Amino acid sequence: MKEQQRRPTLMDVAHAAGVSRALVSIVMRGAPGAAESTRQKVLDAARELGYRPDTRARLLRSSRTKLIGLSFSSSQPFHAEIVDAAYAQANSRGYEIALSAVANGRTETRAIESLLDLGAEALIMISPTLGGDEMDRYSDQVPVVSLLRNNVGRLVDSVSSDDHAGIRLGVDHLVGLGHSKIVHVGGGTAVSAQERREAFRSEMQRHGLEATVIQGGPGEEDGLRAARFLRDNLPTAVVAFNDRSALGLIEGFRAYGLRVPADVSVLGYDDSQMARLSYVQLSSVSQDAPLLAAAAVDRAVDRIEGTASPAHVVRTPHLVIRKTTAPPAA
């Protein structure tokens, strides 16, 4: 067994560099008040010893961790894309991201508490399901940013995508291609599902078309079921609640010998990685995960550093046209 060597502390570095702890502290956090020559000497000693500051001790004394907590759901691929982008943005603003997953037996509350225990100075929650009151209670402790959901507590920031605009883009695209018999397969009780249903109805009405909405859900199975239902009375185009549902729809249609997009166009929502796969090539409304993530991190940092009060950022999605939408058969 190798001796588990103690992690070096400020004291060790100070000793090695021949200065006081306080000075090492000054150098390590880049504060003014150290001569350039000693600064180098200290940095060298620190590197030499492999010193890394102890987050807990630092937090205990200063209440700064430069840590932003991010809660996400491990089963949502779209969340993974946001996580990616959030890391990059946090990095460029000098913060670190602490991750906590909402998983099977692990509630959102649990995820958040663990982030707070780690000393997160702000919380970003992707599609939070907590009630407004609870969110507000956490907001008393640290700034909270809700991502992809905007009608949460009064004290919470939100960064969301304009669902109405997204659906409008989709409907305009399909109508522009010449479609008039368009159906929306809803998302059931999922977050944003209601907004998208209503947007679809209103946009179809604007075009003077009849809006048919059928039940669905957020998964592939839901799309598959919807395809079975639609077979008897086939529209020329379908706007799905999300990409997973769209994939189910396509799969279902194909099983009945229908071709996409020749017989029926299918439009997804999310522009997830699946949609981009070469054998899928799904046309989809993109919420642009990197932009959303960046905006959320920016809000968090602004709230931490300034005294900015809660704000609500809404981003407009855009359309990505691939190969599952085309003009209807003549």
Add this chain to the structure above:
Amino acid sequence: MKEQQRRPTLMDVAHAAGVSRALVSIVMRGAPGAAESTRQKVLDAARELGYRPDTRARLLRSSRTKLIGLSFSSSQPFHAEIVDAAYAQANSRGYEIALSAVANGRTETRAIESLLDLGAEALIMISPTLGGDEMDRYSDQVPVVSLLRNNVGRLVDSVSSDDHAGIRLGVDHLVGLGHSKIVHVGGGTAVSAQERREAFRSEMQRHGLEATVIQGGPGEEDGLRAARFLRDNLPTAVVAFNDRSALGLIEGFRAYGLRVPADVSVLGYDDSQMARLSYVQLSSVSQDAPLLAAAAVDRAVDRIEGTASPAHVVRTPHLVIRKTTAPPAA
């Protein structure tokens, strides 16, 4: 702006209950050495004040964080399943999981360092790509467990799945169904790809069959390309490197009007969530994410708590037969 009120400390509780800090500490962590009557008095005072122990301070003093660092890749759905299970297992052994993703511009090194900064007492790395020397260097500081890869540094634990056994199960299954013309679509340079190729060759040989291995890769596109290649000289069954490749194969075969499994059987590997979807129903070799995750967490905890030396756990995968494998056409 609301007044940020100071959080009550041990001192406050001690004062309210008329005892010393130390005694409150004893009561709060349920340690022996306090009379039942005072214990109640202290608990009442704590509840009254809404006292919650400060994790940072507590851990600073006891130099325990009860934190296990887990690095994963945000773009791998299979990793997400492991994350899920790891949370549960860590929880049941009294530890927390700190997550860190390897993402686009974020290297594995970076991910690990941030985990160490948070004070992780052990590291679990899923499919690590670092060299053995580097892994060993981290092992000097904390126990390191490599998950899904076993030929890493001398000082690291590993928990992996027996690839040879997995392929054997698959080949036995197909041969048992009556197949003899079986092809393996490889995983290129991906982790485990070589092991599976070799296992396939040796297992086919054991059955006295000719082993055909064609190039592939870990993605859907690779499967799609392989399908194109196989069309002219169709085998009766294909063993794919993983589920994603299998899905690409199926998609490709269908595009050519071939039915799965009537015309050709396809077997995946990983038993990912995709495989389980109702419209996919892919037969697959399951590495059983929950079991692997649990074993990795167990190794980590054992190393932290005991003085157990590095060990290598190998789990035997099992077969999940769904609807993409069937006897060959007569």
Add this chain to the structure above:
DNA sequence: TAGACGGACTAGAACGATCTAGGACCAAGG
């Protein structure tokens, strides 16, 4: 009855950082 023992409790030193107050030194100004 003295000494040992053990249960209930406490004072004060850690833990590893930051912060405050101030010292040493040097150059410029009166």
Add this chain to the structure above:
DNA sequence: CCTTGGTCCTAGATCGTTCTAGTCCGTCTA
């Protein structure tokens, strides 16, 4: 020659806990 003001640096207090080494006091044992 003494002050003033700036830069560079340090000692010591501090954050909220836990740990160590006691003290105190009643009871058991020889």
